[in-house]
Amino acid sequence: MAEYSIVSIMRNAMSGNRHWRPAWRAAAPKRAYDVVIVGGGGHGLATAHYLAKEHGITNVAVVEKGWIGGGNVGRNTTIVRSNYLLPENHHFYEWSLKLWEGLARDLNYNVMFSQRGVLNLAHTPAQMDIHAERGNAMRAAGIDAELLDREAVRAFVPRLDMSEKARFPVLGGLLQRRAGTARHDAVAWGFARAADRHGVDIIENCEVTGFVFEAGRVAGVETTRGEIRAEKVGVAVAGSTSEVMRKAGVDRLPIESHVLQAFVSEPLKPALDSVVTFGAGHLYASQSDKGGLVFGGDLDGFNTYAQRGNLPVVEEVASLLMAMFPSFGRVRLLRSWGGLVDMSMDGSPIITAGPLPGLYLNSGWCYGGFKATPGSGWCFAWTIARDEPHELNRAFALDRFERGATLDEAGAGPLPWHH
Amino acid sequence: MRITCPICGERGVAEFVYGGDATIERPPLDAPAEDWQRAIYARENPRGSHAEYWQHAHGCRAWLRVERDTATHAIASVALVGRRAGEGGQ
Ligand SMILES: Cc1cc2nc3c(=O)[nH]c(=O)nc-3n(C[C@H](O)[C@H](O)[C@H](O)COP(=O)(O)OP(=O)(O)OC[C@H]3O[C@@H](n4cnc5c(N)ncnc54)[C@H](O)[C@@H]3O)c2cc1C
Ligand SMILES: [Zn+2]
Numbered sequence: 458m459a460e461y462s463i464v465s466i467m468r469n470a471m472s473g474n475r476h477w478r479p480a481w482r483a484a485a486p487k488r489a490y491d492v493v494i495v496g497g498g499g500h501g502l503a504t505a506h507y508l509a510k511e512h513g514i515t516n517v518a519v520v521e522k523g524w525i526g527g528g529n530v531g532r533n534t535t536i537v538r539s540n541y542l543l544p545e546n547h548h549f550y551e552w553s554l555k556l557w558e559g560l561a562r563d564l565n566y567n568v569m570f571s572q573r574g575v576l577n578l579a580h581t582p583a584q585m586d587i588h589a590e591r592g593n594a595m596r597a598a599g600i601d602a603e604l605l606d607r608e609a610v611r612a613f614v615p616r617l618d619m620s621e622k623a624r625f626p627v628l629g630g631l632l633q634r635r636a637g638t639a640r641h642d643a644v645a646w647g648f649a650r651a652a653d654r655h656g657v658d659i660i661e662n663c664e665v666t667g668f669v670f671e672a673g674r675v676a677g678v679e680t681t682r683g684e685i686r687a688e689k690v691g692v693a694v695a696g697s698t699s700e701v702m703r704k705a706g707v708d709r710l711p712i713e714s715h716v717l718q719a720f721v722s723e724p725l726k727p728a729l730d731s732v733v734t735f736g737a738g739h740l741y742a743s744q745s746d747k748g749g750l751v752f753g754g755d756l757d758g759f760n761t762y763a764q765r766g767n768l769p770v771v772e773e774v775a776s777l778l779m780a781m782f783p784s785f786g787r788v789r790l791l792r793s794w795g796g797l798v799d800m801s802m803d804g805s806p807i808i809t810a811g812p813l814p815g816l817y818l819n820s821g822w823c824y825g826g827f828k829a830t831p832g833s834g835w836c837f838a839w840t841i842a843r844d845e846p847h848e849l850n851r852a853f854a855l856d857r858f859e860r861g862a863t864l865d866e867a868g869a870g871p872l873p874w875h876h
Numbered sequence: 877m878r879i880t881c882p883i884c885g886e887r888g889v890a891e892f893v894y895g896g897d898a899t900i901e902r903p904p905l906d907a908p909a910e911d912w913q914r915a916i917y918a919r920e921n922p923r924g925s926h927a928e929y930w931q932h933a934h935g936c937r938a939w940l941r942v943e944r945d946t947a948t949h950a951i952a953s954v955a956l957v958g959r960r961a962g963e964g965g966q
Contacts, residue, residue, distance in 0.1 A: 699921035709918035713897075714946070759894045759930075762923040762947045767877055769890035802917045858917040859910070871916050874894060 459565045460654070480650040481525075484658035489686035490518045492841060493678055495665045495701060496694035497521025499530035499641075499827065500819055502648035502659075503834020504691060504841070506564075509655030511835070512842035517657045518687075519649075520680060522664035526645040529695050529826065532796035534719050534753045536732055536741060537828040538575045538636035539600055542591045545852035545864050546805060551600050552849055553832025554635060560831055566647030568639050569746065575636035576605070576613060578736040578781075580625040588631035595633075603632045614733055618783050625737035625780065638732060638743055638751075644830055668705040668816075675705065675815035691841050693819040693833075695826065696762070696797025707812055710820070711802035711858050713873040715756045716795040717824045718766040720774060722788045724748030733781065740777035749791060752778055756798070756824070758874045766795045798824050803857075804876030805864035808836050808850040817841050818855070823876055877949050882956055883936045895929030898941050898957075923947050929957070 459465075460478070469477055492508060494501045497519045508514040537557055539550035561568050579585045585604075592602035606629045611619045619627055649659055660682070669677035669684060677686035694701045696714045725748050732743040742752035754774040757766045771793060779786050801807060801821030806829065808819050819837045822829060836850040846854065857863055869875040877889040897919055903911040926946045931939050938960075943952040955961070 699919070700923050709914070709920055711917040711919065713919055713921050714923075760897075760921065760926055760928065760946050761949065763949055767889055769888065802919075859913050872896065874896075 461565050480646055481653035481659045484518070484660050486518060486520070486660050486663065486680065486682050486685050487658065489677070490658070491516040491687065492689045492691065493517070493685055493687035494519045494691045494693060495678060496528075496692065496697075497525050497649070497659060497661065498528040498693060498695055499644055499648065499830035500695070500822070500833045500837065501691070501693040502645060502652055503830050504693060504819070504837045505652040505657045505834075506648050506655065507835045507838035508842060509652060509657060511838060514842055515656040517652075518685060519652065519657060519659050520663050520665055520678065520685065521659070521661050522681075524661050525649050525659065526642050529796040529798065530645045530830070531642055532719060532794060533641055533824075533827040534741060534743070534751050535638040535641050535827060536575060536636070536743070537570065537639055538633055539828070540575065540577070540591065540595060540602060540631065540633045540636065541866060542594050543864055543866055544594070544598065546866055547595055547598055547600055549832055549836070549849045549853070550828060551598065552835070553829050556831035556835060557639065557828075558635075560644075560647070564647040564651045566643060566650060568643045568647050570637065570639040572635050572637040573731045573743070574613070574632055574634045575732040575734070576610070576630045576632045577734045578610070578630045579628050580737045581628065584736050585629055588629070592631050601633055601635050603634065605630045605632050614729070614731060616728060616782055616784060617733070618781060623780070630736075636732070638745075640746075641827060644827075648830075648834070665701060666704065673814060675813055689815055689817060689841055691817040691819065691837060693837065695799045695820070695822060698799045698818075698820040700762075702818070705813060705816060711807075711855070712820055713760050713800050714762055715758070715798055715800050715874055716761045716763065716766050717753065717756050717798050718770055718774075718793055718795045719751070719753045720771070720793045721745070721791050722750040722785075723791045725750065725788065728785075729782075735777050735781055738773075738777045738780070740774060740781065742778060742781070750778075750785065750788065756800070756874055757795075762797060764795045764797055798822070800873035800876060802871045802873055803863035803865040804867055804869065804873075806833070806853050807855055808833060808840060808853045809846065809855055810840055810844055812855055821853075879930060879940070879942060879951060880954055881932045881935055881938065881940065882954060883938055884932060887932070887935060891932060891934040892930045893933040895931055895939065898927040898929045925952065
């Protein structure tokens, strides 16, 4: 029987909720594993889950320097979508979206995946053309997309400023109805528990400080809790990628670390039942189940490892939210924070075997890696288990930068802070 | 974050536009493709001291070479680049 069910809730209620099993054991590191995953974020935990579930590899440890949920997996604005233009991207993100659709059942954990629709607004005829192009590319690949005109936008998001006086009047938008939001903490905890129940050791407060080499291969990791041997080591540390890979002797990667801020308002009555993105500036907004408006915008825009941002971005984001929804003008901001994002040189991810024998790399998620969590874990597990990429992540190799086969969705060039 | 422009003095970060890693050297035009690949895509991305370009876009428009700690945001030096390279440094 499922561990979490109406029956188990009732049984545990009768015994005063004193006998729930912890969602994962506080595992101590063993001497050796088949696979060690560095980084207990969403991607590392999902990789461990799919290694066990899809490939029968259960002698696995996830090594996390802090606590589960302390990284970007618990810091993001929770938007899940697959509305990409480039085929390599939309096939991958669509597979991830399909995994999201069955995730709560797969993990026996309510990840609160809510397909409330993501609407990208357009404010100029050229933007409408670009939305039509992207929507058509998606539809040709079997992904849902709808181009909305001004009246349809007004009906879909009644609270938007649709007046003629708006600074950037809305012409229409591109809607993906199957896209939406999920509860980020639940995703981390759900994957952690599922991996734990497969036998995976989740080792918190354990920082990887170096790599063990043997006969020219990576053969394990050195950590603050001792050496851990492994046949294969997968690295999924988001914004810390360059620093962790440097410990393995990889001194340069097509990655820069930047900070992205997120914002939550005081809780309100239901006011916004979809995810809306502005087209005349960078802003995305939704409302959480607790009632807070959840929104974010651009990167602060310079290399940083500090998980905090600057005030000008706060002001910018608040003014864009006001331009879209003047009625939110008197809402108070409750919290804001920053997360360390792994910006790649072309804005697309890296899921690959290498760059050293015995080592596997998962990175380059920019500020869009939450939606990728199940798909990334699924593809990374495949790549680690079989020593070759799945069709879905073949294009996400490191050598694409040498071959001129970059995947630059935004056409922004090798300036990571512009992706 | 605030940056002290050698020409204009201390100003808020919103007046400046980022220009990225200042340690990258542009290879000669006939250099092998690997050198170009490295210059365009490969980055050290250090946690700690980082040399980087900024333009005082909403001020004097000068390009600056700034040494800044990426963990603390503390700025160690700001200097002009181009024809006036080195002026106003440290
Ligand atoms: C503010 C913000 C908003 C975002 N909004 C969205 C969004 O709306 N939609 C979306 O799809 N994506 C979004 N993202 C991006 C998404 O959150 C990330 O791309 C994704 O979470 C990264 O993968 P992860 O979960 O594995 O990372 P993390 O949770 O950061 O996991 C990496 C882990 O590695 C650990 N680690 C680092 N160094 C070491 C070491 N030496 N040893 C051991 N462990 C180590 C860290 O402690 C961390 O827990 C957002 C990001 C931010 C910051
Ligand atoms: Zn100046």
